[in-house]
Amino acid sequence: MRREEAAQICGISTTWYTWLEQGRDVSCSAAMLARIATALHLSSAERLYLFELAQMKDPDASRPSMASDLPEEVRIFPEQMAVPCYVLDPLWNACAANDAARHLFAGWLDDKERNLLRYVFLAPGARTFLDDWESSARRVLAEFRAVSIRGDTEQVDALVQELRSLSPDFERLWHNQSVLLREGGPRKFNHPIDGRVDFDQTIPTFTTWSQYQLVALKPR
Template identity: 55%
Template sequence: MTPSITRYKMGGYPGIKTATMIRIPASIDPASTDPIVDRRHLLASFLRRHRERLTPAEVGVRTGSTRRRTPGLRREELAQLCGISPTWYTWLEQGRDVSVSPAALARLAEALHLTPAERTYLFELTRKRDPDAPATGRADCPAPSLLAALAAMTAPAYLLDRSWNAVGWNPRAERLFSGWLAGAEKNLLRYVFLDPSARDFIQDWENRGRRLVAEFRAEAARYPDDAILQQLVDGLRRSSPLFATLWEDQSVLEREGGLRGFNHPQDGALTLEQVTLRPGDRSSYTLVMLVEPSGNESAEFREAGH
């Protein structure tokens, strides 16, 4: 789509016979606030920058002795490498509203020599799923350095995998969550919804459970083909009527921190602030810490945990 030009007769204005209005379509309007249009602009800029940084020699393109005015690869050269139409690729770089398949994006990522992080960003911009992404990616274990950091933390802290199984925790977390981490069931959701003691331990249990399900749904959506996740959800729906109801609500929330209340069997009522982090090199894991709201440990908890 190109800008449209409209000319108007300007009667009544001395010295001015016509006026011209140029209408810029949303696909190339730099002032657009449409998030979809913004993503197309970001995609166009991203592709252009990475195309221009590649030299023909890096991708095996022969240029001959002709002087090149274009930095990096030409659009038609990149299109040929990917097996796509040069016109279609040009439209992508112009920010036009064109359909793009995951397979075509994968070929572009390969031809542009994108890093894993850049490739992920490319697919996020287009809201497409990378066809070459690992189906489950469960082979990566917590890094030893991450477990060492967990053990060194002075506040209660634990590490969850994508199914919300506790795969690591420190002694203070085991003392705080004695009904969970000291027991045989290490899955947070199964503990919360299937262990009767969780109702007494977690203050405002039903609302906390509601939020947990909404947060878990948001995270599980990142792994639509994970059979283990599906088995976990199916089992909880069969075993917990409340979980089944909450899951059917399809509420989705980002995982957030905030105050958490507990009724500890030895220390009584506790209010702690939850801090949630996701390790950069193990993004399928979640690190959770419980700290005092003031930033200092309470006297009761300090004495109990040394």
């Protein structure tokens, strides 16, 4: 990966990224170092070594992944659905998904970084994939704010501060103080292979594991 590409993915200037590569005395937060490690697709060992060199704690070290220890019933539920379906944890990391969802959200669920907010606000592809990015981003953030108090406050605060520092749009919309219930509704996407696709999104409830959100999308 070229320096320019890595810098663009991380949301930083090529000059700053070059200085970091050269070992110059530049300020780099743990959150930024985590994004660089993700952009470079570092292995677990390489990532650990990077943070040890920087004498920082990896903010993603305890972040659940698609292979995390989920309740078995939660993990397998999306696979039983015939429509795109995925599960979000309290920080809105996708922790389970079926093949239909991985095909639909190819720029998100097939990546190492599976946090929905990071995808919406930091991934360049999200702005073309989401049919109306501004409205979608505003809604997603308002929905997250409404449920964020249920999760680990320290982790939520760290995620919010990271996104406020990396995304001017997140910072702007965060100040709106809007909250919305996550109730689903019509969703429109511009898929790179399938073109324009329309769905009705539903949010079924896990009665036993209420900390997880199940999201299903039925083609219209």
